[in-house]
Amino acid sequence: MVALTACHQNKSLPAEQENVAVAAPSEKVKPLTEEDDSLPEPHHDIAWDQIEVFHFSQALINNKVPLFTNRQRFETALGVADSVRSTENEDICGSQFDEDFSYFYKDGSTFELCKDSIACEEFILTADHFVTCDKITFNRNTTWEDMKKLFPKAVRQAENEGKTDMLTLRDSDSLESASSVQLYFENGKLVRIVNFIPC
Numbered sequence: 022m023v024a025l026t027a028c029h030q031n032k033s034l035p036a037e038q039e040n041v042a043v044a045a046p047s048e049k050v051k052p053l054t055e056e057d058d059s060l061p062e063p064h065h066d067i068a069w070d071q072i073e074v075f076h077f078s079q080a081l082i083n084n085k086v087p088l089f090t091n092r093q094r095f096e097t098a099l100g101v102a103d104s105v106r107s108t109e110n111e112d113i114c115g116s117q118f119d120e121d122f123s124y125f126y127k128d129g130s131t132f133e134l135c136k137d138s139i140a141c142e143e144f145i146l147t148a149d150h151f152v153t154c155d156k157i158t159f160n161r162n163t164t165w166e167d168m169k170k171l172f173p174k175a176v177r178q179a180e181n182e183g184k185t186d187m188l189t190l191r192d193s194d195s196l197e198s199a200s201s202v203q204l205y206f207e208n209g210k211l212v213r214i215v216n217f218i219p220c
Contacts, residue, residue, distance in 0.1 A: 067178040073171075075190040075202040077141075077216050080154035088141035088152070088216070095132075095139050102127050105134065115200075115218035117142070144214045152214060159204075163211040168204070185209075192216065 080088045086098040096102075106124045116122060122135040129145035144152060151160035157171060168188055169176045179188050188204040203215040 066181060067174045069191070070196055072175050072178065072189070072191050073173075074194055075172075075192060075204075076154055076194075077192045077202050077214075080152050082144070082152060083150060084153050088144065090139055092134065092137050092139055095127075099127060102134075114220040117216070117218060140216075142216055146212055146214070159211055159214065161210060161212070165206055165209050189217075 078087070078089050082088065082099065086095055102125045104126045106126070108122060108124060117133050117140040118135040118138070120135055122133045124142075125132040125134040125139060128147060128150060130141065130150075131143045133140045133142055144150075146152070146159065146161050146163075148161065151158055153159070165176070165185055165188075172188065172190060175188050175190050179185070186206045188206075190202045190204070192198055192200050192202045200216065200218045203217050204211055205213045205215065
């Protein structure tokens, strides 16, 4: 009696065991070629002290006036501001001045105006305005490919991060500087230069 019961129980398997998947016949696998078997080159980050420098404080607009200058010299070379806006009661994250300042706008570019001093925050390149720095001219025809020749380490780091539209450079030979210069590209061409100051 015991034997018959045991035999009967063996015939009714649990649901999990009844739904066991059967492996499909394997496909023919082609052997790997040398090209298939090669691993991608590893990306090695470039140390910050190895990134090239864009001396922002020494750069000139149209070879005439520095990006850091006084109001009189700026307006003599480029004309008066399109508009000036106070930053009073605004929560400013990072600024080039320790004192209160106003935003000074000219031809799409943004400057900070403190008393009689002007410092560029964001420079927009136009058909009429370009920047020179360390004897290099940066204009709307400057390309990402040009950057590979001028700043190869910074470009390699940007591409390591998957970027081809923004390049970050040191703004000073001093490694103590926390700020940087960011070059922005659209369709492979330079459109603006930003003096980035962290909070």
